[in-house]
Amino acid sequence: MLFNSREFLIFFPVVAGFFFLLPPSRRWVLLLAASYFFYMWARVEYGLIMLLVTLSSYAGTRAMSSTSDPKLRNLFLLADVGFCLFVLGYYKYAGFLFSSANDLLSVLSVDGRLPQISTALPIGISFYTFMSISYSVDVYRGHQKAERHFGIHALYLSFFPHLVAGPIMRSEELRPQFRQLQTFDSDRAVDGLRLVLWGLFKKMVVADSLAPAVTEIYGNPSAYTGLPLLIATLFFAIQIYCDFSGYCDIAIGCARLMGFTLPVNFDRPYGSRSVGEFWRRWHITLGTWFRDYVYIPLGGNRGGTGSKWSNLLIVFLLSGLWHGASWTFIIWGGIHGLCIIIERLTAAPRYALIEAAGLRGMPWLTEGIGRIWTLSCVILAWIFFRAQSLPDAVYIVSNLLSGLGEQILDPGAWAAAAAAMGVTHLGLAVLLATCIGVIVCHWREPLGHQPSVLDMRSRALRHLAYYALVLLILFAGNTQEVQFIYFQF
Known part of the structure; x- marks a missing residue:
């Protein structure tokens, strides 16, 4: 959904209105549902890809926080970051890499060609994968505690205002705000x-x-x-x-x-x-x-x-x-x-x-x-x-x-x-x-x-x-x- 669209002109006032009407403990549910609705307005499968990245980072960071074994922590970090990079690489770079490899094979006069890969690029995938990676690295370094509430974690990666084109948020900047009591302020x-x-x-x-x-x-x-x-x-x-x-x-x-x-x-x-x-x-x-x-x-x-x-x-x-x-x-x-x-x-x-x-x-x-x-x-x-x-x-x-x-x-x-x-x-x-x-x-x-x-x-x-x-x-x-x-x- 575009910010400069008629749909958003209806979507945002409705979400903002219900946000302040709902009890604070239920507002994250509204924001999460609204964020996935906002993102999947273009294509439903985009939401599924983002959900997989969310599940990976949630499981990986929770696993990291459950052990003090350096080898296991390294393994969990590599698995999570590796998955994020794989998703990003497949949808964004696979076609470019295969095409460049074929060009190189042609220059070298080598027979055989790699298959052409053409995939639709999910909107905003570069932004939320980078947010997921930074969060996992921060948990690994001990700069952040692993989020236990899956809904808050999912909302951190999908919050609709910044989801599609940034700013690229850090977990310590955004996650605590979802637990604060937000009251309507006319000046703000x-x-x-x-x-x-x-x-x-x-x-x-x-x-x-x-x-x-x-x-x-x-x-x-x-x-x-x-x-x-x-x-x-x-x-x-x-x-x-x-x-x-x-x-x-x-x-x-x-x-x-x-x-x-x-x-x-x-x-x-x-x-x-x-x-x-x-x-x-x-x-x-x-x-x-x-x-x-x-x-x-x-x-x-x-x-x-x-x-x-x-x-x-x-x-x-x-x-x-x-x-x-x-x-x-x-x-x-x-x-x-x-x-x-x-x-x-x-x-x-x-x-x-x-x-x-x-x-x-x-x-x-x-x-x-x-x-x-x-x-x-x-x-x-x-x-x-x-x-x-x-x-x-x-x-x-x-x-x-x-x-x-x-x-x-x-x-x-x-x-x-x-x-x-x-x-x-x-x-x-x-x-x-x-x-x-x-x-x-x-x-x-x-x-x-x-x-x-x-x-x-x-x-x-x-x-x-x-x-x-x-x-x-x-x-x-x-x-x-x-x-x-x-x-x-």
Whole structure:
């Protein structure tokens, strides 16, 4: 079920209403039933797969907690994590691995081919399997006690606001909240609804308005050079941010209305002054998951320089693979890893250069350069993320600036770009202004600050902003119930 659907417009008020009407001891039953109903709205079998993962982690962690024998605890952990990885690998990566193996056999002129595997990817499987793995590892490490109440454990993995596209929750963050008494709070409800409104605006008005133009160009990139490719790439950078952060805003807002707190997943990432900072502010819960459960176990910053850089690169390659079973996603992750390594290797020389040039007292200049560098790296990497194939991505990178100097000054080139994207001159100008506005807001607003337009002290102006957003959603937003981008991950 989509947050931007008519069904959810009915589903959520009903669930929230009954949640506060029911006795506290029975609310988990309602939330669990609602979460599975929400998830199985697309396909019933998706719920069965999630239930198997839930049973595995419940049984594995309970078994771990019942023994102090290190060998048995290791065995139970490996069995549980192995099952989660098997489920994730089969549905998400089996086809990619078999196809890549067949390509390698063809290059090596080896007879015989592996069978092709084609399976429907269960929505949100990457999110709840990662939550299950982190919970099992935390129990194994002794950081968490194994949950005895199966219903609470199942609800932790399936809680509908964050289920499909995050944030990726830790057990210590969410499970205790299901045992707390949640009372209706009007201020909290208004704050939650405000986040929902802001998320719907970002998704339906901004992201979904940019999506058709991006699809037109990236659907056949070899027909274009320069300006159309650059504009479409910029559009996608804003589209994916507004789409994904919009989902998280809605998820956090819905949970907040019912009294639950979900962690912030985005902190104005396009205002970052380095690629490393970008990853501390983009998909925050995924970044911290890889840090705690992959990077640190690999050795983290311990060991030599080569070990530290290889650990970092492995994490980002795996992050790319987590996003999708394609070489384009792996390269996308690799670009981010290499950029962070470059930043760290050049930190001392850059600092010395700033000192020598007397720029230490001009932070606006050095930070501006850092932001331009970060946006350039991130936008370049988005090409591989969005391209339909590796050859398409290579073509776009190779031709992104081809003839750009002449095209920018040529009104005919702008007209051709607008026509290629299926918009008018005015429509293209509005979309470009929207993108620039999003980036400027990221540069100027303090970190973690909520949209100032929704946080004004004047009640009249604040309500005027609410009504304006509602009207924009109704009359300028895409009402076709477009799926969120991260549903495919």
